[in-house]
Every structure is written in structure tokens, then in C-alpha cells.
Amino acid sequence: MRKLYLTLILLLSLSFVANAQRAKSVILVYLDGGPAQTDTFDPKPAAGRNYTGNYKGTVKSNVEGIELGEKMTQLATMADKYTLVRGLTHGSNAHETGHYAMITGDTSGGAVVYPSFGAVISYMKRDTYKGILPCYISVTGANSRFNEGGFLGNEYKSFDTGGRPETKVYEVEGLVNKFISRERMDSRMALLNGFESMPMDKEKIDSLRGVNMEFIWGESRECFNLANEPDSVRQRYGKNRLGQSCLVARKLVEAGVPFINVRTTGWDTHKKHFQKMDAMLPNLDRALSALIADLDARGLLDSTIVLCGGEFGRSPKVLWEAPWNGGRAHFGAAFSYLVAGGGFQGGKVLGKTDKTGEKVIERPVAPCDLIGTVYLLMGIDPYGTLPHVSEGNLPILPSLLNEKKSHGLLYEIIDVKKPDYEK
Amino acid sequence: MRKIWVFIACLLLPAMQAIASEKCRDEIFLRRAYLTVTGALPQAKSCVQFLDSRDPDKREALLDTLLESDLAIKYMQMHWGDILRIKSEFPSNLWPNGVQAYNRWIYEQLLNNVPYNKMVRDLLLSEGSNFRSPAANFYRGFQKRSAKNFYANINLLFLGNRNCTDNGHICFSQIKFKSTKEWKEEIIYLDYHKAAPWEQITLSDGTTFGLSEDSDWREAYVNWLTSPQNRRFAEVMVNRMWYWVFGKGIVNEPDDWREDNLPSDPELLKQLTDYFIDSNYDMRALMKKILLSDKFNSKTAPEGEYEPQRLPAEVIIDAISSSLGSWSTYSSRVPEPFTYYPPATRATHLGDATVSSTELELFGKVSRDVSLESQRNNAITSRQLLYLMNSSELEQRIRKSSFIKWIGENSKGIPHLASTITLRTLSRRATKQEIALYREHMEKNNLSMMELAIDIMWTQLNSNEFLYNH
Numbered sequence: 064m065r066k067l068y069l070t071l072i073l074l075l076s077l078s079f080v081a082n083a084q085r086a087k088s089v090i091l092v093y094l095d096g097g098p099a100q101t102d103t104f105d106p107k108p109a110a111g112r113n114y115t116g117n118y119k120g121t122v123k124s125n126v127e128g129i130e131l132g133e134k135m136t137q138l139a140t141m142a143d144k145y146t147l148v149r150g151l152t153h154g155s156n157a158h159e160t161g162h163y164a165m166i167t168g169d170t171s172g173g174a175v176v177y178p179s180f181g182a183v184i185s186y187m188k189r190d191t192y193k194g195i196l197p198c199y200i201s202v203t204g205a206n207s208r209f210n211e212g213g214f215l216g217n218e219y220k221s222f223d224t225g226g227r228p229e230t231k232v233y234e235v236e237g238l239v240n241k242f243i244s245r246e247r248m249d250s251r252m253a254l255l256n257g258f259e260s261m262p263m264d265k266e267k268i269d270s271l272r273g274v275n276m277e278f279i280w281g282e283s284r285e286c287f288n289l290a291n292e293p294d295s296v297r298q299r300y301g302k303n304r305l306g307q308s309c310l311v312a313r314k315l316v317e318a319g320v321p322f323i324n325v326r327t328t329g330w331d332t333h334k335k336h337f338q339k340m341d342a343m344l345p346n347l348d349r350a351l352s353a354l355i356a357d358l359d360a361r362g363l364l365d366s367t368i369v370l371c372g373g374e375f376g377r378s379p380k381v382l383w384e385a386p387w388n389g390g391r392a393h394f395g396a397a398f399s400y401l402v403a404g405g406g407f408q409g410g411k412v413l414g415k416t417d418k419t420g421e422k423v424i425e426r427p428v429a430p431c432d433l434i435g436t437v438y439l440l441m442g443i444d445p446y447g448t449l450p451h452v453s454e455g456n457l458p459i460l461p462s463l464l465n466e467k468k469s470h471g472l473l474y475e476i477i478d479v480k481k482p483d484y485e486k
Numbered sequence: 487m488r489k490i491w492v493f494i495a496c497l498l499l500p501a502m503q504a505i506a507s508e509k510c511r512d513e514i515f516l517r518r519a520y521l522t523v524t525g526a527l528p529q530a531k532s533c534v535q536f537l538d539s540r541d542p543d544k545r546e547a548l549l550d551t552l553l554e555s556d557l558a559i560k561y562m563q564m565h566w567g568d569i570l571r572i573k574s575e576f577p578s579n580l581w582p583n584g585v586q587a588y589n590r591w592i593y594e595q596l597l598n599n600v601p602y603n604k605m606v607r608d609l610l611l612s613e614g615s616n617f618r619s620p621a622a623n624f625y626r627g628f629q630k631r632s633a634k635n636f637y638a639n640i641n642l643l644f645l646g647n648r649n650c651t652d653n654g655h656i657c658f659s660q661i662k663f664k665s666t667k668e669w670k671e672e673i674i675y676l677d678y679h680k681a682a683p684w685e686q687i688t689l690s691d692g693t694t695f696g697l698s699e700d701s702d703w704r705e706a707y708v709n710w711l712t713s714p715q716n717r718r719f720a721e722v723m724v725n726r727m728w729y730w731v732f733g734k735g736i737v738n739e740p741d742d743w744r745e746d747n748l749p750s751d752p753e754l755l756k757q758l759t760d761y762f763i764d765s766n767y768d769m770r771a772l773m774k775k776i777l778l779s780d781k782f783n784s785k786t787a788p789e790g791e792y793e794p795q796r797l798p799a800e801v802i803i804d805a806i807s808s809s810l811g812s813w814s815t816y817s818s819r820v821p822e823p824f825t826y827y828p829p830a831t832r833a834t835h836l837g838d839a840t841v842s843s844t845e846l847e848l849f850g851k852v853s854r855d856v857s858l859e860s861q862r863n864n865a866i867t868s869r870q871l872l873y874l875m876n877s878s879e880l881e882q883r884i885r886k887s888s889f890i891k892w893i894g895e896n897s898k899g900i901p902h903l904a905s906t907i908t909l910r911t912l913s914r915r916a917t918k919q920e921i922a923l924y925r926e927h928m929e930k931n932n933l934s935m936m937e938l939a940i941d942i943m944w945t946q947l948n949s950n951e952f953l954y955n956h
Contacts, residue, residue, distance in 0.1 A: 159575075159821060173629075176855065197869075209575065210842075210853050216863070217847045225879070237872040242881050247931075254927045255945045258920060261786075263794040263954045264866055271868040272875065278868075279876050453856045 072484055076444060083479045084442030085366065085406025088316045089184065090323045092309065092351060092371040095206055096331030097161070097398075099377035099391050100420065102132045102340055103347075104399035105149045107379060107420045114419055116381040116389065117337040126410045134344035137352035138401075143410040144355050144364065145403035146476045150414020150423040153375070153430055156393040158331070161374035163209055168434035168460045170468065175451060178213030179205075180434045181322040183459065185219040187443045194319045195283050197222035201324040202308040202315075214451045221324055228289060228307035235287045238279055245280060252276070286318045287311060299353045306350040313357055316367050321441075330373055333390040336381070355403050368405030368437055372398070379420035397423045400433060406440040406478050413476050427470045431462035436473040445472065510785045510792065512537055513914040514956065515545055518792070519777065520913070521955045522731055523549070524557035525564065525801045525834040527808050530909040537914075549777050553770050559596045560835045564800065565730055566592050568862065569643060571627060571854040573839035574818060574825075580627050581670040582818055582825045582838065584616050588627075589837040591620035602723050602767035603712040606644060610708050613674050615666070622674040625661060633659040642857050644711060645690075646722040646743035652690050656683050656697070657707040676702055691716075714763050718743070724758045724772065725749075729859060731776050733795040740859050786956045794956040796864045799849035800833035806880070806947060807832075809911045810887040816841050848873055866953065874948045884943050894936030900925050903939060911946040 101107050106121045107114055120133040124142035131139050138145075153164040160171045167177035178186070185199035192198050201221040205211060212220040226234035232241050243251075252272070259265070289297065289307060300306035305327045312323045327347075332339045351371055358364040376398025377391035397416045403409065415425035435445035438459070445463055448456035462468040474481040510518070516536050520528045528536070536548060552558055566572075572589060574582045595605045612621035628635060637655035641647040660676040678700055688694045693710055697703045711719055722743065729735040736749045749755045758775065765771045776782060784790035797805065807813045814833070818825035818841045827836065833846055839854035848870055850863040873880065884890060889910070897903035904916035904924055916924075928938045946952055 176853075210847075212847075212853070214855060217850065217853070218863075220847065222869075223844060234878045236879065237869070237875075237877045240876050240878045240881055242878070242885070243876065248876070250927065250931050251941055251944055254923065254941060255948055257923045258945050259949050259951070261794075261949075261951045261954070261956060262788065263950045263956060264796075265950065268866060268871065268950055271866070271871050274868050275872045275875055278872065452858065452861070 075482065075484055076446065079482045080439065080442060080444040080447075083406075083439050085478060086368045086404070086437075086440045087319070087366045088321055088323065089181075089368045089370065089405070089437060089441065090309075090312045090316065090325060090354070091181070092305075092312075092354075092369065093206070093324060093326045094330045094347070094371065094373040095326055095328045096158075097373040097375045097377055097393055098330045098347075099332070099336070099340065100149070100397070100399040101377075101379045102344065103135060104131060104147045104401055105416060105420055106130060106132045107416075107418065110379065110419045113381055113383070114379050116391075118340075129410070129412055132344070134340070135348050137348045141352060141356060144359060145369070145401050145409050146407055146411040146413060148400045148402055148413045148428055148433065148473070148476075149397075149416055150425065150427045151372070151376075151398050151400055151430070151433070152423050152427050153395050155375065155395040158374060158393070159209065161393070161395050162206055164430045165372070165374050166206070166211060167213065168429075168431035168462060170462055173461075175454060175457065176210060176213045177461075178215040178219060178449070179211035179221075180437065181205075181221055181324055182212050182215055182219040183438070183449065184322045184441060184443065185221075186215050186449070187441075188321050189219075192319075192321055195278055195281065196286060196315065196318055196320050198320065199322040199324070200224065200315055200320055201326060202228065202311050203304075204326060205324060206326060214454075214457075215449065221322075224287070224311075227304065228287075228311050229302060229304050231290075233287055233289055233307075233311075238284060239287060248276075248279070283318070286314050289314075296357075299349075299357075301346050301349040301353070303346050303350075305346050306353070309350045309354040310357075313354060313361075313363075316358065316363055317361070331393075332377070333382075333392065334387055336377075336390045351401070358404060364404040366405055368407060368440060369403040370400060370433075370437070371402075372400035394421075397421060402433075402476070408476050408478065411476050413473065426475070428473065429462060429469050431460045431469055432472055435460050435463050435469075436477060439472060439479065440477060508785060508790070509783045510790060512544075514786065515783065516548070517913040518782070518955055519545075519548060519552060521797065521801060522782075523552040523561070523773070523777070524555060525561035525798070525804065526557050526832070527805050527910070528913050530906070533909050533913045545783070546778065549774055553774055559593060560832075562596050563589065563592050563837065564834050566596075567837055567839075568852055568854060569857045569859065570624065571839075571857055572623075572837060573854045575821070575840045579629065580616070580623055581821070583670060584623050584626060585838045587617055587620035588623035591623075596769075599768065599770045602762075602769050603719075604767070606719075607708050607712050610640065610711075611702065611704055613676060615671055615673050617668070617671050619674075625674045626663075626672055631661075631663065633657075633661065636661065639857060640711075642741055644722060645718055646725070646737070646741045647690070648742055648744075650690070652688055653685065654687060654689055654707055656685075656687060657703040660703055676704075717759060717763075720759050720763050720767070721755060723767075723769075724762050725755065726859070727769070727772055728758070728776060731773070731782065732793065733864070734793065741857070792956070794954045796866055796954050798862065798864060799846050799851040800836070802849050802953060803833045803843075803845055805911075805952070806883075809889075809943070809947065810883055811889040812883055812887055814843060814845070816843065845873065845879075871948075880947070881944075884940055884947075887943070890936075890939050890943055894934075894939040897935060897939070900928070900938070903935065904942060907939065907942050907946065911943070912949075912951055 102118050108121050118133050121130040122133055122136055122139045123130055124139040126142040129142045155161045163171045166179040169177035181199045188198055199221045201223045203225055204223040205221045225236040234241055300310045308325045312325050315323050358367050375393055375395040378394045382390045413426055417424050438445040445460055447459045449459050451457045458464055572585055574580055574585045609621050609624045612624055614622050616622045616626040633655045636658045641650040660680050662675050662677050664673040682697045682699045686694045686696050695706050725735045725737050726740050729740040736751055736755045737743055762772050781791045784792045787793050813830040816827040852861045893906050901921050904921050908916045
């Protein structure tokens with residue numbers, strides 16, 4: 064009887080997951096180093112100068128009751144498009160473990176290394192995704208603090224573009240090589256064909272080289288070509304690394320790429336925090352608002368999840384003392400993510416921190432809850448399994464099965480109703 | 487009618503065998519021996535020396551020199567590092583200091599050619615600080631610290647057994663860990679107060695023994711494991727060595743010995759095992775024996791018996807670097823403070839799976855999460871070829887290579903240019919047809935000598951002759 068019941072649940076969950084899919088692509092704008100949530104998505108203007116530092120003000124958004132940090136002026140005009148998740152918490156204050164938690168949804172210290180959620184999506188879409196571009200792309204490189212292929216292996220890791228999208232020629236590793244024209248490449252290929260006489264895997268290699276030639280000189284090249292974008296569009300995103308990377312991400316979404324990681328560094332501001340934020344926050348505000356607005360205008364926001372955050376937040380309390388002289392430390396107890404599109408609703412705030420922002424007092428969210436929700440919206444069962452070479456099938460998100468580690472998927476802010484059997 | 491065919495086949499067979507068993511050419515042997523034993527390409531001058539030598543025993547002499555070289559010992563250390571899962575982070579958490587001590591210990595075993603049975607014995611009976619008694623990292627490196635997990639891995643590593651059902655794990659149940667004030671140091675010790683089990687230990691072959699208090703229970707097991715009567719222990723190492731040389735075991739997978747997974751050539755396995763035990767588990771002698779076999783000296787398949795293998799990731803990356811004369815730099819990003827390796831460190835010598843590069847991972851460097859040989863994937867992929875065909879990184883390295891600059895400026899014509907490059911990359915001289923091909927390419931595309939040198943290097947690095955051991 065129990066067996067029948069379990070089978071029934073399984074069937075129900077399969078059809079539920081299939082129907083829950085809203086998104087085709089995910090863009091993760093990853094602020095590597097840990098951005099300050101109290102200066103961006105969860106301001107605490109009443110906490111006093113020891114907390115607000117130089118940023119005493121806030122900016123009212125176009126949604127009643129939602130305020131952002133004073134530098135987030137563009138994002139404030141479009142709060143109806145995204146939700147702020149203010150209750151994120153994992154308690155880890157080290158880059159390695161914080162990053163591991165936010166990228167895998169697992170907690171570190173276990174016997175196996177989990178793959179990043181980009182790698183998992185790449186693995187899950189391996190049969191259905193037919194695009195010529197890789198399934199998982201990092202603009203311009205992934206974080207290298209752990210092997211993010213995890214136990215799935217390197218095959219599902221991100222394709223790192225390298226290069227500098229903000230410059231005249233964006234050199235994409237293996238694809239755009241400024242030294243080599245089509246003509247030169249053709250002549251080299253002719254030389255190689257004449258040279259090669261050994262039989263090892265010859266047919267296979269020849270065929271793969273043919274695929275590569277199509278990849279190099281075909282449509283995929285255009286996906287990375289920013290020169291053909293109108294200058295007004297490039298300006299709107301901001302002519303800097305982050306802005307142009309976000310523009311590349313939009314083009315990759317148009318090409319159907321399922322997972323794009325836009326990684327931007329420099330957020331680990333222990334010292335001179337406010338001077339650095341004065342320069343960095345306007346760029347973030349411009350890039351992220353341009354991305355969301357552009358996706359929306361092209362009708363792509365409904366099928367594209369945009370996430371923005373880092374491995375943890377920064378201490379709400381400013382370290383005025385030497386040697387920090389106005390810095391913010393690592394902070395994993397309470398921080399924020401911005402989520403938009405692909406089934407995530409807009410105009411909402413989920414969760415709440417206390418008056419200084421140091422503690423989550425309403426609706427805490429664990430990394431596995433956020434990532435599990437992304438899986439669900441991508442049509443992947445967050446309670447499903449992944450194959451491990453020696454351990455058999457392992458849960459895709461082990462923490463989600465543990466009541467102490469999970470606070471539940473984010474049904475409050477998505478267009479999918481919590482199924483009855485889960486209640 | 488069928489009889490006639492059988493008759494013809496019988497007549498032809500000896501002739502065909504004679505052709506098949508014919509030895510490969512010197513230049514093939516040279517490259518094959520270097521790549522198999524040292525994981526490195528021979529230097530151009532070693533190639534010339536060997537190819538021009540008239541000594542009839544030059545192949546054996548070459549093997550003797552190679553087997554004792556530092557490169558060979560460090561390459562063997564990489565094989566051991568893979569199966570012992572040596573890495574500083576996730577999931578082993580040995581940290582760079584432990585990794586360094588552990589690697590040094592393995593290096594010394596291989597340098598002194600310590601008999602295999604003694605090396606395994608010292609590894610399994612290790613105790614003490616993982617910094618000061620490096621072999622103790624064998625136990626320190628397990629994330630799952632249970633006697634059952636130690637025992638399952640010992641079975642996998644030394645008996646090729648993926649599924650052990652006997653109760654030998656009890657012999658490892660005294661092992662305890664104690665941390666010290668030294669960061670990341672741990673003491674591995676035995677709990678002698680643990681009450682001896684009432685049950686007898688019964689091992690897979692029926693051997694039984696009891697355990698008593700005040701003794702190291704591991705010893706009884708290790709005595710059984712490493713004794714010459716336990717042929718499986720020797721067979722597994724013989725087969726593993728065969729696998730390291732040919733990429734396919736006599737029993738394959740090399741770590742999956744089952745009653746329904748039989749050796750493809752039982753007689754060969756028996757002979758080699760007898761030889762290994764009689765030589766007192768001499769690993770270097772075993773390697774030499776395999777390298778002197780007809781199979782290793784045979785022509786490349788399909789003409790001969792030697793099956794070509796795509797080179798392992800580290801070997802390809804090192805071969806590119808040595809061909810260009812420019813080396814990658816490596817550092818360990820976990821944990822802080824970062825560890826930086828000296829310039830020109832070979833990828834085969836890194837010793838820590840946490841230390842890597844995009845290129846190494848692209849070609850399938852293993853993450854050392856499990857002790858299975860199959861974790862290394864040497865299949866050729868389109869992304870690997872894409873890197874070779876069109877990466878700006880590689881293009882820049884070719885263009886900035888001091889060797890290419892030198893030969894581009896100083897070559898005495900196309901034949902000299904071609905042979906100098908080919909000796910570095912493919913360990914042979916250029917053929918007449920190839921020289922004609924290069925000349926045509928140069929004229930047709932109106933290239934300078936420098937640009938021709940760049941295109942020849944590009945072509946050879948892309949060729950399957952370069953990417954495979956053949």
C-alpha cells in the first residue's frame with residue numbers, strides 16, 4: 064500500500080515539475096567577494112552612522128513600501144519587475160565555504176563535492192539542449208575556489224569566455240582569435256589535412272574539427288559580437304566590464320543558452336569600502352537595470368531568471384577602526400539576493416532582517432531553498448537525484464531534505480502553487 | 487569450401503604473425519618509451535643521439551636510463567597520487583602541508599625502489615602526526631572516517647575488489663584521530679584499550695584469525711594481505727602496471743576483479759605475477775619487463791599490437807610547453823594563503839589535484855575524488871580541439887615562444903626549419919613530403935619564414951600524431 068502511495072507521489076511530482084517550468088535560461092550576476100546588502104537591497108537608514116556609514120539615505124522605488132540603497136536609483140524605477148530576498152542566511156563567513164554554499168546549495172564538509180547549480184542545469188539539459196553554444200557559459204570566467212563540476216565531472220563545468228567585452232575586440236577563448244582571419248584558418252586547416260597521416264581516431268577528429276569550424280565562423284560568433292549593438296544600447300548597460308558582460312548575457316539568452324554566469328570581482332571590501340562602492344554601485348545599478356529592462360522589452364523576462372548576489376553579504380556594522388578604516392567584513396548570517404523573471408514575481412520583498420540588518424527575523428532562506436526554486440522553475444525536480452560514480456544516486460539538494468537546513472522553496476514569490484502533497 | 491579457407495588461413499597465419507610481431511621503428515619506440523615512462527617528450531638532442539646510434543641494444547639501454555631518471559619517478563608518483571587521491575582540499579582536506587609531506591614520502595619510496603609489499607605495509611601500518619609520519623596521510627586523507635570505509639578503499643586499491651563482504655574492517659577499528667595545536671596537523675593513533683572482538687576475522691579466501699588486546703590489529707590483516715601466498719595482491723599491482731603502460735588492463739577495469747570479469751590472457755598474468763613475486767615485488771623491474779614485451783615493441787595498431795592512446799591531460803600540456811619552451815605557472819587557490827609553484831613546474835609534477843588550470847581540466851585532469859582508474863577520461867572532445875585550433879591563449883604562446891622566434895630568424899631553409907620543429911614536437915625528422923607541403927603552403931600564402939614556423943608549430947600541435955602515444 065505504501066509502495067503504491069509512493070509511486071503515486073512520484074508520478075504526481077513528475078507531472079508537477081514538468082508543469083512548473085517557467086524559465087528557459089538563468090543569468091546569475093555574481094558579485095564575487097560579497098556585496099554589502101545594507102548599501103544595496105536591504106538599507107537600514109535608522110540604524111545610525113555606525114551601520115549606514117556614508118550612505119544615510121535611501122531611494123523610494125516605484126512600488127509602495129520598497130526602498131533601496133541610495134545608489135540604486137535606476138533599479139528603484141522598476142521594482143515591479145523583481146523581488147528582493149532579504150532573508151538569505153548560511154552563517155558562513157569564509158569565501159570558500161560561503162561560495163560553495165551559494166553555488167551548490169550544499170553545506171561544505173560532507174564526503175562528496177557537489178556540482179555548482181550551473182553544472183547541474185548543464186547536466187540536466189544535456190539531452191534536450193541542442194544549441195551550438197555550450198550549455199553553461201561564464202562571462203568572463205568562473206570562480207575557481209573549488210571544482211564546480213563536483214562529482215558530475217569537468218564535462219559540465221562552465222565554458223569560460225575569457226577576454227574583455229568592454230574593449231574593441233572581445234576575444235572569446237577558442238572562438239574569436241584576433242590573430243587569425245578566416246583565410247588564414249582555412250589555409251592552416253588545409254596544411255593540417257595534408258600533414259596528418261596517422262589513423263588514430265582520424266574520422267572522429269576530422270568530424271569534430273568540422274563542427275568546430277562551423278562553431279568558429281557561424282552564428283555563434285555573432286552572439287559575442289558587441290560591435291553590431293547600437294551604441295545607445297552599449298551605453299545603457301554601461302561601458303565597463305560588468306555592463307558589457309550583462310549585454311553579452313542578454314545575447315546568449317537570445318541564442319538559447321540555459322545558464323549564464325556573469326561574474327564580477329572586487330566586492331570583498333574590507334577597507335575603503337565606501338570609496339569603492341561610490342565607483343562600483345552606479346555600474347551595478349546601471350548594468351542590472353538595463354539587463355532586466357532589455358529582457359523585458361524583448362519579451363524574454365518571463366522565460367529568463369535573473370539572480371544577483373554574492374557568496375555572502377557584508378557586516379552591517381562599519382569597521383571604522385584601524386586597520387579597516389571604514390570597511391565591512393564578511394557576513395553570512397543575513398544577506399540579500401535580487402531575483403527576477405522566469406516565474407519569479409516582481410514588486411515583492413521576501414523575508415526581513417532586524418533593525419540593524421544583523422539577524423533574519425522573518426522568512427529565512429537557505430541557499431538550497433533559492434537554488435531549489437530555480438531548479439523547479441527550470442523544470443528540474445529539486446527533490447530528484449544525481450549520479451555519483453561510487454556512491455550511487457545522491458539527492459540533487461541534500462540540504463533541502465533536512466528540516467534544520469532548509470526553510471522551504473520560495474513558493475511565496477513564484478507563479479507556481481505549492482503542490483498539495485508537499486503541504 | 488570452408489575447409490579450403492581454413493587451409494589457406496593456416497598457411498597465411500605464420501606469415502601474418504611475422505608481419506604483426508615486427509618491431510616498430512626506432513623513432514616510434516623512442517617517443518613511446520619517453521611518454522610512457524616519464525610522461526615527457528625527449529629533448530631534440532636525445533632524439534638525434536638515439537636515432538643515430540648503432541648500438542644493437544640501444545632500446546634496453548634507453549629503458550634503463552629512463553626508468554632511473556627523476557622524470558620517471560615523478561611521473562610514477564602522479565599515478566600513485568591519482569589512486570591515493572592526493573589533494574589539499576575537498577574531499578580529502580590534507581591541506582598543502584600534508585600533501586607536500588605525503589608526496590615526498592611516495593617520491594622516496596619510488597626513488598629507492600622500495601618493494602611494493604613493504605611500501606603497502608608501511609602505508610597501512612602508519613601512525614603518528616600526518617606532518618612528521620607522512621604515510622599516516624593515507625588515513626588522514628579520508629573524509630569518511632570509519633573502519634568500513636578504510637577497509638573498502640584498501641580492498642579497492644590493493645585487491646581490486648569493489649564489493650567486500652568479509653569482516654576484515656574490524657582490524658581497522660582501533661584507528662583514532664587527535665588534532666594538535668598546529669594548524670591542520672592531526673595525530674593518527676591506535677586505541678589499545680578497545681576491547682578485542684569476540685568474533686573471529688574471516689577473510690575472503692577463508693583465512694581466519696582472532697585479535698587480542700594490546701596489539702595493532704591491522705598487523706594481522708597486513709601480514710595476510712602482503713604475503714606471497716596472497717597472489718591476488720601481486721596480480722592487482724602487475725595488472726595495474728600493465729594498465730598504466732597500455733591504457734587497458736589484462737583484467738579491465740583494473741580495479742574491478744570479479745569472478746565474472748576474467749583476465750584476457752591468464753597465462754601472461756601468471757608469468758608476470760610469478761616474476762613480480764620472485765623479484766621481491768620490484769616495481770621498477772616489473773615495469774622494465776613490461777616495456778621489453780613484444781606488445782610494447784610492436785608496431786602501432788592496426789598494423790601491430792600497440793593500441794594508440796590519447797595522452798593524459800598533464801602530459802599534453804607539458805608537451806605543448808616543452809615544444810614551445812614556455813611554461814605555465816601554477817598556484818593553489820585553496821586555502822588562503824595561496825601556494826605558488828616555482829616557474830616551469832611540469833603539470834605532471836604538481837602532486838595536488840586542487841592545483842589546476844582551465845587547460846588541464848579541459849583535457850581531463852582527474853579531480854582525485856575516488857580511487858578508480860576510470861576517473862581519468864582520455865577521450866578526445868571538440869572543445870579540446872577547439873582550444874588547439876583557435877585559442878588566443880595558445881596562439882599568443884606560439885607567437886611569443888622564444889624557440890619559434892629563434893628558429894624563425896635563424897633557420898637555414900625550410901628542411902632545417904621543419905626538422906628542428908618536428909624533432910621537438912614529434913621526436914622525429916621531417917619527411918620529404920612534409921617539406922614539400924610546407925614549401926607549397928608558404929608560397930601559396932606568401933608567408934615569411936617566421937609565419938611559416940608559426941603555422942608548422944600550430945599544425946603539429948593540432949595533429950593526432952602529437953596528441954597520441956602511438
